Amino acid sequence: MRPKNLEKEEAIRTIALQIISDEGLENLSMQKLAKAANVSPRTIYIKYESKEDFLIKLFIEEVLGSYEKAVLDSFESTMNFPEGVKKIWVNTYRYLIQNRHSFALLQYGKSSPLLNKAFQKAHIQQGKFFAPIHIFLKMHVTNGVIQDLPGDVHRALLFSPLLDLVKEYFDYLDRPEQIITENMILECCEIIIKGMIKD
Amino acid sequence: MRPKNLEKEEAIRTIALQIISDEGLENLSMQKLAKAANVSPRTIYIKYESKEDFLIKLFIEEVLGSYEKAVLDSFESTMNFPEGVKKIWVNTYRYLIQNRHSFALLQYGKSSPLLNKAFQKAHIQQGKFFAPIHIFLKMHVTNGVIQDLPGDVHRALLFSPLLDLVKEYFDYLDRPEQIITENMILECCEIIIKGMIKD
DNA sequence: AAAGTAAGTAAATGTTTATTTACTAATTGG
DNA sequence: CCAATTAGTAAATAAACATTTACTTACTTT
Missing domain, CATH: 1.10.357.10 (Tetracycline Repressor, domain 2)
Incomplete structure (x- = not known):
């Protein structure tokens, strides 16, 4: 099977924190995050059940x-x-x-x-x-x-x-x-x- | 001219604080707020320029x-x-x-x-x-x-x-x-x- | 080297978003 | 008492939203 790309996983988290820090949690959207992390929205949903699940784990x-x-x-x-x-x-x-x-x-x-x-x-x-x-x-x-x-x-x-x-x-x-x-x-x-x- | 209904104005602010307290700022939307305050969305925009303007004044x-x-x-x-x-x-x-x-x-x-x-x-x-x-x-x-x-x-x-x-x-x-x-x-x-x- | 499998993508889903348009209601100054 | 004016409404708009569908890619195991 194809292995997970850990760099992408980390990019998602790092860039999420960046957006939250710069624009606020209110302005973090999954599509914005995916785009900024250079990733398809689906990629985030492989690891996380939902936006709430993602935020809690982050x-x-x-x-x-x-x-x-x-x-x-x-x-x-x-x-x-x-x-x-x-x-x-x-x-x-x-x-x-x-x-x-x-x-x-x-x-x-x-x-x-x-x-x-x-x-x-x-x-x-x-x-x-x-x-x-x-x-x-x-x-x-x-x-x-x-x-x-x-x-x-x-x-x-x-x-x-x-x-x-x-x-x-x-x-x-x-x-x-x-x-x-x-x-x-x-x-x-x-x-x-x-x-x-x-x- | 028709005078402002101060009760509605206060209801908007009070209910906004309630939603923020219960569900978080991330989950406050203008439509949700208008509905909960029993008011048309347009009514909020009479007093406030935008959502950001509203939140800052609140x-x-x-x-x-x-x-x-x-x-x-x-x-x-x-x-x-x-x-x-x-x-x-x-x-x-x-x-x-x-x-x-x-x-x-x-x-x-x-x-x-x-x-x-x-x-x-x-x-x-x-x-x-x-x-x-x-x-x-x-x-x-x-x-x-x-x-x-x-x-x-x-x-x-x-x-x-x-x-x-x-x-x-x-x-x-x-x-x-x-x-x-x-x-x-x-x-x-x-x-x-x-x-x-x-x- | 080919089959199997999970990771990953691009594009689409239906919903919700902030805000506006087109209209009606209510009050007051003349 | 009515013309003018602003408050207010219901419904619409286009954009953005969270999430999914249908598909492709890349790696491991045999």
Whole structure:
């Protein structure tokens, strides 16, 4: 049998992320995507059942998977507090600014009901992402290093200001008079750490 | 001349927010909207030039405007630190959980390029929202109460964890075993405040 | 090297899209 | 009270949409 052309498969995903990043999820159509990826519409439907199926897989496998891997890889060097948290912030920041198009779809995970549902389903089923984060934090709660807080509060503090600053980073690329630097990310991280410490 | 029927105008906006909240911005069409609002498609085009024009006005005037008003109204009682910050958090939280459908479109402001551009344009032009916030913070920096930080960092700390918890609040409505409470919002706010204080 | 098979294409499907056309309804200034 | 004017409607338009049909291509296995 004729083997799949993996380059085409990747082109479809890469170009989809590009269109979403440039024009928005609202303006991604299967025909536009096929044309831009130099592929027949049918080719997309060999691998994916429908547009929704494609978007969910693109989001979960291509975008969320890589993002969460990048975050979790930060734990490799240290699980200390606050070094571990700083590592997460810097590594995540560096990963995201190198992956602008993935970040664009990641942002839709909080607004699009389709993707948001897929996100929740993935996390309820496996918990492979938040579980290690919560274990890390609970460990330092038990040690008496940081305050005991609800998991959702820990999570909100650890990720949302960082993602917000990355979004600003991209927005400022068209306006060179303003800029987000790695130093600012660290400054913000220090504030969060200071707030979390028990005393 | 025949006067405009303001009820119809409001129905169009209200139902648009409902559709966006339930099905996503990707699934809002002018025909679907007209039908749901019990109105001819042409009626929408009397007030709005195009779909994009409609979405931008819905976002800026209906959603962003009310949200920012709710935040700024928090300053009425006190501009002290940290009381002012706590006021912002609680009032914003209360406003948003009462305005689920507006919140849904607000979230798209960070993902949809169309709305994100409109958001930036509105803020660059007027600065009516962030200016008072920055003045409030700079005042307490000058007083020596809080640390001096870049405006973007202050903003990320002040708003993004809060919005994130509100999003979680809505997500948990279908899963009663988890919940976000006003107390958790305040706990999170306390952490941010503690981190920001100069010592 | 030919048969079998899945990958891939181009073109077509019927539907839905944003927007417009041609018309009617309702109100007010004269 | 009617002429003028704008609000509003129902139906139509052409383009774009997701997906499929009918077919060809390229590779593996025998």
